[in-house]
Amino acid sequence: MSEWSVAITAAIAVLAFNKAQAETFYVTAERLIDPQKGTAIANAALIIEDGEITAVGTAAEVEKPAGAEHIDLGEKTALPGLIDMHTHITGDPTKGGGYASLVIPVERTIIWAVENARKTLMAGFTTIRNVGSDGYETLSIRDAINAGEIAGPRMFVSGPPVGIVGGHCSDNNLLPPSYEASGEGVATGPWEMRAKVRQNIKYGVDLIKTCSTGGVFSKGTLLGAPQGTVEELTAIVDEAHSRGLKVASHAHGTIGIKNAIRAGVDTVEHVSYLDDEAIRMAKKAGTYFSMDIYNTEYTLSEGEKNGVLPESLDKERQVGGIQRESFSKAVKAGAKVVFGTDAAIFPHGDNAKQFSRMVRFGMTPLQAIRASTSLAAEALGREGELGCVAVGCRADLIAVSGDPLSDISVLEEVAFVMKDGVVHKDD
Secondary structure (H helix, E strand, O other): OOHHHHHHHHHHHHHHHOOOOOOEEEEEEEEEEEOOOOEEEEEEEEEEEOOEEEEEEEOOOOOOOOOOEEEEOOOOEEEEOEEEEEEOOOOOOOOOOHHHHHHOOHHHHHHHHHHHHHHHHHOOEEEEEEOOOOOOHHHHHHHHHHOOOOOOOEEEEOOOOEEOOOOOOOOOOOOOHHHOOOOOOEOOOHHHHHHHHHHHHHOOOOEEEEEOEOOOOOOOOOOOOEOOOHHHHHHHHHHHHHOOOEEEEEEOOHHHHHHHHHHOOOEEEEOOOOOHHHHHHHHHHOOEEEOOOOHHHHHHHHHHHHOOOHHHHHHHHHHHHHHHHHHHHHHHHOOEEEOOOOEOOOOOOOHHHHHHHHHHOOOOHHHHHHHOOHHHHHHHOOEOOEOOOOOOOEOOEEEEOOOOOOOHHHHHOEEEEEEOOEEEEEO
């Protein structure tokens, strides 16, 4: 697509977003998947008013209101807008890998984020969590989307992660000591951790992100090594929960996974080295797992070309297969596994490529769809509002050719996108 085509598409999307949402739509499709009920309605029809679903059923049951605009999706399958629980909207894997990231100003990444947000929405993801950024720039992206100034998904934003000195997601480990570089969310001890949570809340974040182990893309950290004591992690969770915010914790290693669960986090991210005890702990506590099992393929095939450090490539080789085994184990045991991709490690807009891997490694197509709709909404605390197609749900709707319950890969080519009752894509 040419630059002019991209610009025109973006402009049309913004104009569509700014249309009055009082318009009534009558939407019909050959099939409508309801992930909550686990059913598909044949010859389906919905009425959408003011960005909300007000009626749903078969076309024989739901009549077209007078004056409503009819959107006929023909032979396509409709389902709720998708939710990605783990993204980094300002990132681009083809730019600034490894040490190259040191010369990229935050302002440049905000420009990337505008296009990344558009690509994500056009791929059918009407809601995302952005779990970690250098500062508070992603709040501006969220607010611009909400104001209709740019096109993008509904965003739940964490701001800078709260974590330890020299840790995975809070500190800059690439520069030598003479620079005295330190991340926005770096803290030591429970009270400093609380102070960083309070600072994030002050500036308007939607959730808190922390790290309880090292990571693949941080220099000098070990995947299995725990980060932060249980006391520090508990302080983060207590402070966030007391203000009504949820907490996501990055954790690859087994000890760090268990520490995060003990501290009371709401979601654990990555969850690579998983044992039976950790699964039992998560099920008892009601903790959700977000496991990014697609991006290892992109990293190992494109990472060296993109400037990813050899250390990070080595860690990815160590962890990729093990994480997929852990995913299978968690699904088989009945843990609550939501859809999260770590988009930015691979290009934004390719988020749906993870669905086929989720099915390959243990989920049914319906489970994979639920992971990215009703279950993800539950983890966000937005059950009955997002990720659903019942009366009272937000009018987030996508459509694809074919039946994703038979072939999940059809979700990689989304033909229709509606968010909050506004049509952003109609092929």
